[in-house]
Amino acid sequence: MHGKLQRKTGHLLNAEPLADFKVGVDNVIFSVDTDQNRLLVLLVMRHDAPYCGCWSLPGTLVRQGESLEDAAYRVLSEKIRVNNLYLEQLYTFGGPDRDPREEEDSYGVRYLSVSHFALVRFAEAELIADGVSGIAWYPLAQVPTLAFDHAEVLAYGYQRLKNKLEYSPIAFDVLPDIFTLGDLYQLYVTVLGEGFSDYSNFRARLLKLGFLEDTGNKTSRGAGRPASLYRFDADAFELLKDKPMVFI
Incomplete structure (x- = not known):
């Protein structure tokens, strides 16, 4: 030495x-x-x-x-x-x-x-x-x-x-205040590319985290089923921000 x-x-x-x-x-x-x-x-x-x-x-x-x-x-x-x-x-x-x-x-x-x-x-x-x-x-x-x-x-x-x-709510900085889970998923696809996750698993994981608030309203786009509108609940996320999380 x-x-x-x-x-x-x-x-x-x-x-x-x-x-x-x-x-x-x-x-x-x-x-x-x-x-x-x-x-x-x-x-x-x-x-x-x-x-x-x-x-x-x-x-x-x-x-x-x-x-x-x-x-x-x-x-x-x-x-x-x-x-x-x-x-x-x-x-x-x-x-x-x-x-x-x-x-x-x-x-x-x-x-x-x-x-x-x-x-x-x-x-x-x-x-x-x-x-x-x-x-x-x-x-x-x-x-x-x-x-x-x-x-x-x-x-x-x-x-x-x-x-x-993958680990922060940065996506909500660029989405409108009110959005569908499809909107959120499409943003992730735009940044990460196709195939990062299927929509069903993505939806289930995000809802389980508990910081997306269902507004009770729906929107109709095209001929599909009306989609629920959500907002990001910053107060709910504040309680979770120091815990390890994976968004996708």
């Missing part, structure tokens, strides 16, 4: 100088178009080098005296208006050579990206185009080539979204 420590200490003494970093934030903002059953991600077009004219995730460099969270909210406030936007930190991407500016900087500055993640309600999200061109919702299956390592950031965010659907 002592020999290993000596070798490691010697390696540190002969190591390269400590890196100098600039820190940015990049936001993976998802939404679900429930009318067309599409999972969407918010993209912006870059107007400056590097990658001028390329699509990217909304991002910015952190300013002096600014927290990571404030920087993440700042860049989004310039791109989108939405009620009750909640961001959570996703992951830090900091591999060497992830940003072409590192090669141009004579001081050897490295660029970190602290990514954030959110899911917003599509009908309530207003894109801001004041003096800016190139901001759009893209279906996940049709995302173009992205700048930097944003394809990797997006893939990581998509995995987080799928995981959160």
Whole structure:
């Protein structure tokens, strides 16, 4: 053990100088178009080098005296208006050579990206185009080539979204206040793909958890049997939130 420590200490003494970093934030903002059953991600077009004219995730460099969270909210406030936007930190991407500016900087500055993640309600999200061109919702299956390592950031965010659907009530952030179990199931299918669960098992599992309130009303769509309308009972979920749950 002592020999290993000596070798490691010697390696540190002969190591390269400590890196100098600039820190940015990049936001993976998802939404679900429930009318067309599409999972969407918010993209912006870059107007400056590097990658001028390329699509990217909304991002910015952190300013002096600014927290990571404030920087993440700042860049989004310039791109989108939405009620009750909640961001959570996703992951830090900091591999060497992830940003072409590192090669141009004579001081050897490295660029970190602290990514954030959110899911917003599509009908309530207003894109801001004041003096800016190139901001759009893209279906996940049709995302173009992205700048930097944003394809990797997006893939990581998509995995987080799928995981959160399994153990948290995040789906109710994008559904209307009143919905059918069929609506809820279709949202899961849209995000997770066909075959994640059959409808009967999905329905039974969600109702057993006890936080879906039957409104007593029904809706008729097409020639099928009228479907019951439900709402998410946040108070009932509050009693369960610290218990291990699997939604699907």
